[in-house]
Structures are given as structure tokens and as C-alpha cells.
Amino acid sequence: MPKLHAALAMALRDHGVKDLFGVLGDANAYFVDAFSRLDGTRYTSAANENGAVLMAIGYGMVTGDVGFATVTHGPALTNCVTALTEGVRSNTPIVLMCGDTPTNDRENLQNTDQKMVVLAAGAGFEQLREPETALEDLARAVRRAKAERRPIAFNMPADFQWQDVDPQDHRWDLPDLGPTVIEGPALDNAIGIIAAARRPVLLAGRGAIDDASRASLLRLARRLDAPLATTMRAKNLFRDEDHVLGVCGTVSTPQATEVLMSADCLIAFGASLNFHTTGDGGFVEGKRVIQVMDRAQDLGTGVVADVSILGQPASVANTFHHWLDEAEVPGSGFTADIPARGLDKPPTPKQTKPREGTVDFLSTLSRLNEILPADRTIVTDAGRWMVKSYGFLTAPGPRDMVTSASYGAIGLGLATAIGAGVANPSRPTILFNGDGGFMLGNLGEFHSAVRADLDLIIVLFNDGSYGAEHIQFRDKQLDPAITLFDWPEFLPLARALGGDGVTITTAADLDALSRKIEARDRTRPFLIDVRLDPDHVAMW
The missing domain is CATH 3.40.50.1220 (TPP-binding domain)
Known part of the structure; x- marks a missing residue:
């Protein structure tokens, strides 16, 4: 009979799970290793546990299926709270396979009340009760994720995972309710x-x-x-x-x-x-x-x-x-x-005159929507630029436009985009994000995108500020200096991490962008650093 960690991996594969996202630790490493060695499976590693959960969310949003992620115990799980909350707020079903401290190890430094952590995020919790019930418990976690449309954490004590189990099958699907009959x-x-x-x-x-x-x-x-x-x-x-x-x-x-x-x-x-x-x-x-x-x-x-x-x-x-x-x-x-066409088309942007070395935000946004590949998956991070982008950006269908702002957090977009890209690798995934979000969370997962060999285009709206706060200081006629940042040059940073890209500082740079996008290496991230004037970025 297989060890439990192998039986869990085989249960995922046997129920059609091809992709797993995660970060290794001592309480989940052997489960991940077993899954990655099975035929027809793929493990995508994140730099941070929060990113692993976001990858599963992005995957689930594009496919409409349950996404699967895995992390180890203690601080690995507490790192996931923001992403779990995002999954709850966006009604996205995922299962987080989280290792737990051995049941007899009272003094383990990484021990914490994992159920309380998960419930604090609004997610559901399903305990692996004992090795003999493990596959039944996992099936229940998957059914709950589907029915409740939120993340469910499946808690796996490390010592249980080395015990022999009989790999019996259990139903993961929900019953078909059939067509609705309404009357009265x-x-x-x-x-x-x-x-x-x-x-x-x-x-x-x-x-x-x-x-x-x-x-x-x-x-x-x-x-x-x-x-x-x-x-x-x-x-x-x-x-x-x-x-x-x-x-x-x-x-x-x-x-x-x-x-x-x-x-x-x-x-x-x-x-x-x-x-x-x-x-x-x-x-x-x-x-x-x-x-x-x-x-x-x-x-x-x-x-x-x-x-x-x-x-x-x-x-x-x-x-x-x-x-x-x-x-x-x-x-x-x-x-x-009313007219048959054009009701959903945003008005032609009026040009502003930003400072030298920057471009107009709205006209650039409109041009990017036209220049970037039409057959695409779009992912949006959060930030001041976000609201206007929602109006201008288009995609083939609703599952091709993924948002990561249900919790209002910045910096969740790149990990979400990796999951979306893994879900549909046949076309480019395009992430729109701001410089604040890029430095806060997205930079940490840039090399994860490199390792995943994805065709990923990252549009970085770079106004050198926390834009939503900058505009509030301006509205109150206060000095916005505290909202401004002297960031590093992003293009050399992207290249050092294994990507490539361009910097857009003039309209002429934008005119040449189509050729550069066409010539990009489709196996590594391509960064478009769009320089903006923080005093000329429309929020509403």
C-alpha cells in the first residue's frame, strides 16, 4: 500500500487535477514530490506562499474548475491570509493542501492554530482526521470548495503522511440539481x-x-x-x-x-x-x-x-x-x-500634457488595448489606474478577464497572472499593474514567471507613487511627498531576473511597441514600463 502523501497525490491526478501551485516545506514536500513525478501533472513553484494561493485562484478563474495549492505549516499558512481572503471575496473555489506540525510535536517553532488562521480569512477548514479517512476528508474539502465557492484549507499533519493507506476512491463531484422549476x-x-x-x-x-x-x-x-x-x-x-x-x-x-x-x-x-x-x-x-x-x-x-x-x-x-x-x-x-452598436465603447481620451519623460495615461491605455495581442487573457492588479482600465480593456470573454482586487489589496496580480497563464498557455497573459503593487508583491513572483516559461506581458503603470494616496493629498492641498518613491530602474531589474522589456517615456516609444511585442521571447516575461506623471493619472 502507498504512503499517505503518495495516495493524496494520486487522488488529485486520478480526479483530473493536472496543476498544483505551491511552496515546499517539511510538512508538504513529499506530497509535492509525489505529485510532480506522476504522468500528466505539473507543479508550479511560487516564491511566497501567498503567491501560491493566488496562482490557484487565477487558475480557477480562467478554467472555472477548482484550483489547487499547497504550503507547509505555521508561518507558511499565515503568509496566505491575504490571498485566502481574496479568494473568499471573489467567490473562487480552491483547495489549499496545507501541511501541519506533527501531532506529537508540542514544541515545534512553527506550530500554530491553523484552523483559526484559516477561519480568520473567511475560508473553510477541513481536517485530515486520521490516515484511514484521509481520502474521504480530501473529497469533502473539494466538494465544499465547489458548493461554497470559496477556498477550503485541507489540513495534513506531517506524521500522518508517512503511514500506509488503502487508496479507496471517493466522490469529488456535486450532485446535478437539474433545471429549475419556479411557480407561484x-x-x-x-x-x-x-x-x-x-x-x-x-x-x-x-x-x-x-x-x-x-x-x-x-x-x-x-x-x-x-x-x-x-x-x-x-x-x-x-x-x-x-x-x-x-x-x-x-x-x-x-x-x-x-x-x-x-x-x-x-x-x-x-x-x-x-x-x-x-x-x-x-x-x-x-x-x-x-x-x-x-x-x-x-x-x-x-x-x-x-x-x-x-x-x-x-x-x-x-x-x-x-x-x-x-x-x-x-x-x-x-x-x-437606442443605437445597436457603440454603447459600450469608452469616449476617446482627451490628451493631457504630463511632464517631460512621461506619457498621457488614458490615451496610452487606449493604445495599449489596441496594440497588445487580441487573443489574450487579461489580469488586473489594484491601484489608482485600475478603474479607468476596467472601462478600456477588452478580452475575448468573461473568463479571459481576471481581477485580483476583490479585497482591495495591491500586489496580488502577478501571481494571479501566473495561475491564469498556466491555465491557458496557448496565448499571452497580460498583467496590468502599478509601480506600488509591483514593488509590494509582484516583484517577488517575477522570477516565478520566468521559471514557469510563460508568455506573460506585464504592463507597469509607473508614476513613482502610491497613486490612490497621492491624489488624496492633492485633493486636500497637502504636500504629497510621503506618497512618492524613487524606485530602481525596473527594466534592468526585469532582465536581471530573467525577463526582458521596454520603457515607454514618449509617444514615439509607444509607436514602436508593436514591433517589439511581436519580437519578444514568448517563454519569459516581457515588461512594459510606462512612465506616468503622478499629477496626471485619472482615477474616476
């Missing part, structure tokens, strides 16, 4: 609201980005003559369709905002209706709201809708369509009053 007052009220609406808008969130939901929502929107909008995390879901408003919320285009404000009904599928999406309530004020979610705990967490329906978005949209036909409710005619 909720259905009647929803159909009544939709039938009475003259200017309805359909809104899709991250919970409705699967192919079936997209098709059903498009069909319902055409039946209602309703324009389509998405949340930020569902951006690009309806790309290239007619009457698409783009993102509903704080990054809406002016023309989409006009349509949204004129609407009288919002039908939201898989969207939490938080303050970002609703523009702090402004986009739902005076409207009838219907919210459809597939988990009861997600209903009413933001705006409380007039009608709340628990069900799968595709099934509920099809049910609405059926009863509208049965009642012979005519279309609203709303789409006839």
Missing part, C-alpha cells in the same frame, strides 16, 4: 413586472457566464427588446452582439449610463447587485428589480429586489420566455430607441 407568486410577480416594463434591461453577473446562461439571456433579451449589460466580472459576455451596454456600474460609459438611467426595469441574473454594480444605488433607483441567483445566501446581499428568485439563470430565463409567449406579451420596443 414569485413567478407571477416577475412576469407581471416584465410585462409592464417599457424600458427593461437584462443584467448578467459572474454567476451567469456559462454558455447555457448566455444563450438563454440573449434569447430573452431579444424577446423583450431589452439591451444587455454585465457586471465587471462578467465583462465581454455579450461582446459583438447588438444593443450591448457593457459594464453596469461605476465604470459604465456615458452613453450606457444614459440608457441605464432611463430604464424602468432591471432583470439581473447571477449578479449580487453590490454598490459597484448599482452605482451606489443610482442605477436601480426608481426601477423595478428582479434578481435571479442560484444560491439563497446571494439573494439580497446588495440591493433588495422587488422579486427574488432562487434558481439557475438559464432555466429561469427560459421559464420567463415561455410564460411571456403564453401570455402573448409584446416586446417593449426599447432597443428600437
Whole structure:
């Protein structure tokens, strides 16, 4: 019979897990070694345990599957708290295989209450109870990650891992609930609201980005003559369709905002209706709201809708369509009053005059969106530049645009981008981040990207400051000196770590960028250091 550490590795492989992210330590090293030696598996090492968890999150966001990471005990796990919280806030299912101090080693320097650490981040905790139950316990951790849509830590005492076990199989999948059947007052009220609406808008969130939901929502929107909008995390879901408003919320285009404000009904599928999406309530004020979610705990967490329906978005949209036909409710005619195209396109940026040696932020952002490879995965870090970037940047679909700011932390983007790149290595992954975030967390994982042989382009918006704080000091007419930094030259640093890149200080540099991107080495990170004036970076 195999040792437990090998049995756990084989269980991952046998259930289709091809990728594992982590940092080695004495309480997980043999498990990692066993996994990495199996056929068809790949282990990607991080520089920091926080980065390992973020890699699994990025992987899960792109694939839609559970991501897997592993760390050792004590300080390794406490290093993961920020990333675990990010995974909780972004509703991303991952399993963190964390080693634990041997059960009989009371004086171990790295001993800590690992359950309390995990629960403090809002993640779930599943204990490996004994070697005989280990594979059953692991299966439960995976099922919980899927059902609860958050990270679950699977806690593995080091001494258990060297015991012989019988590798019995256990189910990792969740039962298929089948199509949703809705009836009664909720259905009647929803159909009544939709039938009475003259200017309805359909809104899709991250919970409705699967192919079936997209098709059903498009069909319902055409039946209602309703324009389509998405949340930020569902951006690009309806790309290239007619009457698409783009993102509903704080990054809406002016023309989409006009349509949204004129609407009288919002039908939201898989969207939490938080303050970002609703523009702090402004986009739902005076409207009838219907919210459809597939988990009861997600209903009413933001705006409380007039009608709340628990069900799968595709099934509920099809049910609405059926009863509208049965009642012979005519279309609203709303789409006839608005343009078919261009509602989601941000306005052409107005040029500013930044100081010498820097370029204009918004026009450069717009150019980068056009210059960079179109078939791409985009990952965004957090920072002052972020909000405007959400409006300008596009990707093929919603799973191709990964955010790492659900917790509002900077410096999480590069590790997330590595996980996204491992998930889809056939095309470039493009990370947008700021200089503060690069120095805070992303620099530490730059060489991890080198070791992973990824086609990764890193756009670094470098204004030599903590931008969000800089603008606050300026707004209060205070000296922003404390927010400014004399960073090292990033391009030589990138090359020393095994990457390459260019520095953009003039419009001419930007004009030559396409050729340099085309000529890049696609097996190592390519840094684009974009120099900006901290007094000319738009935040809103």
C-alpha cells in the first residue's frame, strides 16, 4: 500500500487535477514530490506562499474548475491570509493542501492554530482526521470548495503522511440539481413586472457566464427588446452582439449610463447587485428589480429586489420566455430607441500634457488595448489606474478577464497572472499593474514567471507613487511627498531576473511597441514600463 502523501497525490491526478501551485516545506514536500513525478501533472513553484494561493485562484478563474495549492505549516499558512481572503471575496473555489506540525510535536517553532488562521480569512477548514479517512476528508474539502465557492484549507499533519493507506476512491463531484422549476407568486410577480416594463434591461453577473446562461439571456433579451449589460466580472459576455451596454456600474460609459438611467426595469441574473454594480444605488433607483441567483445566501446581499428568485439563470430565463409567449406579451420596443452598436465603447481620451519623460495615461491605455495581442487573457492588479482600465480593456470573454482586487489589496496580480497563464498557455497573459503593487508583491513572483516559461506581458503603470494616496493629498492641498518613491530602474531589474522589456517615456516609444511585442521571447516575461506623471493619472 502507498504512503499517505503518495495516495493524496494520486487522488488529485486520478480526479483530473493536472496543476498544483505551491511552496515546499517539511510538512508538504513529499506530497509535492509525489505529485510532480506522476504522468500528466505539473507543479508550479511560487516564491511566497501567498503567491501560491493566488496562482490557484487565477487558475480557477480562467478554467472555472477548482484550483489547487499547497504550503507547509505555521508561518507558511499565515503568509496566505491575504490571498485566502481574496479568494473568499471573489467567490473562487480552491483547495489549499496545507501541511501541519506533527501531532506529537508540542514544541515545534512553527506550530500554530491553523484552523483559526484559516477561519480568520473567511475560508473553510477541513481536517485530515486520521490516515484511514484521509481520502474521504480530501473529497469533502473539494466538494465544499465547489458548493461554497470559496477556498477550503485541507489540513495534513506531517506524521500522518508517512503511514500506509488503502487508496479507496471517493466522490469529488456535486450532485446535478437539474433545471429549475419556479411557480407561484414569485413567478407571477416577475412576469407581471416584465410585462409592464417599457424600458427593461437584462443584467448578467459572474454567476451567469456559462454558455447555457448566455444563450438563454440573449434569447430573452431579444424577446423583450431589452439591451444587455454585465457586471465587471462578467465583462465581454455579450461582446459583438447588438444593443450591448457593457459594464453596469461605476465604470459604465456615458452613453450606457444614459440608457441605464432611463430604464424602468432591471432583470439581473447571477449578479449580487453590490454598490459597484448599482452605482451606489443610482442605477436601480426608481426601477423595478428582479434578481435571479442560484444560491439563497446571494439573494439580497446588495440591493433588495422587488422579486427574488432562487434558481439557475438559464432555466429561469427560459421559464420567463415561455410564460411571456403564453401570455402573448409584446416586446417593449426599447432597443428600437437606442443605437445597436457603440454603447459600450469608452469616449476617446482627451490628451493631457504630463511632464517631460512621461506619457498621457488614458490615451496610452487606449493604445495599449489596441496594440497588445487580441487573443489574450487579461489580469488586473489594484491601484489608482485600475478603474479607468476596467472601462478600456477588452478580452475575448468573461473568463479571459481576471481581477485580483476583490479585497482591495495591491500586489496580488502577478501571481494571479501566473495561475491564469498556466491555465491557458496557448496565448499571452497580460498583467496590468502599478509601480506600488509591483514593488509590494509582484516583484517577488517575477522570477516565478520566468521559471514557469510563460508568455506573460506585464504592463507597469509607473508614476513613482502610491497613486490612490497621492491624489488624496492633492485633493486636500497637502504636500504629497510621503506618497512618492524613487524606485530602481525596473527594466534592468526585469532582465536581471530573467525577463526582458521596454520603457515607454514618449509617444514615439509607444509607436514602436508593436514591433517589439511581436519580437519578444514568448517563454519569459516581457515588461512594459510606462512612465506616468503622478499629477496626471485619472482615477474616476
